[in-house]
Structure formats: structure tokens, C-alpha cells
Amino acid sequence: DAKTTQPTSMDCAEGRAANLPCNHSTISGNEYVYWYRQIHSQGPQYIIHGLKNNETNEMASLIITEDRKSSTLILPHATLRDTAVYYCIVRPYTGTASKLTFGTGTRLQVTL
């Protein structure tokens, strides 16, 4: 699976948009970008995924650059409950796609 690079930590004020970047410069054509988050001592929570088009759901938006070498997860109005470690993962469309390879992620701290 392609390797990802994320900042170690970020801060965001409550109510503001949180923009979490991810670099995946070695991504291949059949790999999707997935985002998960993990609130302390809980299981990871699926957020969103995408291939090359921007995606939006009730939790977040995913912006993928045209060359697919980087992406940004956007939480439009961050709340204290969004404080968590956010993981960006790239994995194949099929095959051994069951295996999620987690990096160290970005620790997002949302503050008042």
C-alpha cells in the first residue's frame, strides 16, 4: 500500500473549519484514499473515502488534488467532540484491500 505523510498534530478553534492534509505521492491508479479517526481508547471510526473526485458526507469533505498526490480532509465546523487522531490511508480497490495500514496520524485538538 502507498505510504502517507501527515502532520503530527494540529489545533483548531471550535466552530472553525479543520483542514487536515495528507501526502500520498506514491499512490497508484487503483488506490483509494480513506480517512478514519480514533477518539481516545475507542475503535477507529470511518469518515470518508474517495478515488479522484471530491467527496462530501454528513461528517466531512474530502478534497483530492488533480494529480492525486495529496488530499485534505475538511471538518467544516469543528466541535470539541472532533478531538481525535485522524488517519489517512491509501489502499487498493480490491484484492488485499481488507488490510488497513495505519500510520501515526494527525492528533487534532479542538479548543474553545
Add this chain to the structure above:
Amino acid sequence: KAGVTQTPRYLIKTRGQQVTLSCSPISGHRSVSWYQQTPGQGLQFLFEYFSETQRNKGNFPGRFSGRQFSNSRSEMNVSTLELGDSALYLCASSLRARRGPYEQYFGPGTRLTVT
């Protein structure tokens, strides 16, 4: 729809013992994957079961094993426990359709402490 459930939530064992952890996937999900999470190594993939067969395996010793039942429920077993096996063990279920992509949904985990 109920989420992934794992039992027990907390467990304390001593070195040399063995332990069995249980996972019930989301209804309709046929794939169950197991992960180990430790502060030093992060989240690491153990194995995946689909249709009662192990489909993928991570880089863990043979002391770690698992199985899946016909109702898709899964168990993992760790024999001859070592102090380093203390971790949060997470189970994730997914549809694992022939054509992806598909997302995995995680349970709350079982916190295992080996003393």
C-alpha cells in the same frame, strides 16, 4: 442497525496463559478483521476472515490465531501470553463485496493486560 460488538471489554491475564476474544460483526457483514494497537507499534493488522476462511494475515507469530463461524462471528486466540501482548485488540467488519471499495467498521475493542 447494531454496530460491531466485542467481548469482553477488559481482560487481565498472567504470562503463559491463553485468551480468547470474541467479535460479532454488523448484521450482513461477512468479513471480520482483527488489529492490535499498542502505544509503541500503533495499529497493526493481525488477520482477516471471510466465509469462515482466513484470507489475509499480518506479521504476527503463530501464537495468534483466529476463526470465523458460519454466522460470521469471529474469535481470536492468543496462546502462551507474553507481557508484550498487552494491547487494545480491535475487530472490524465489512461487506467485502467482490468489487470494492468497502469501508471497515470497528468495534470498541478489548483491552488486554498481561501481568
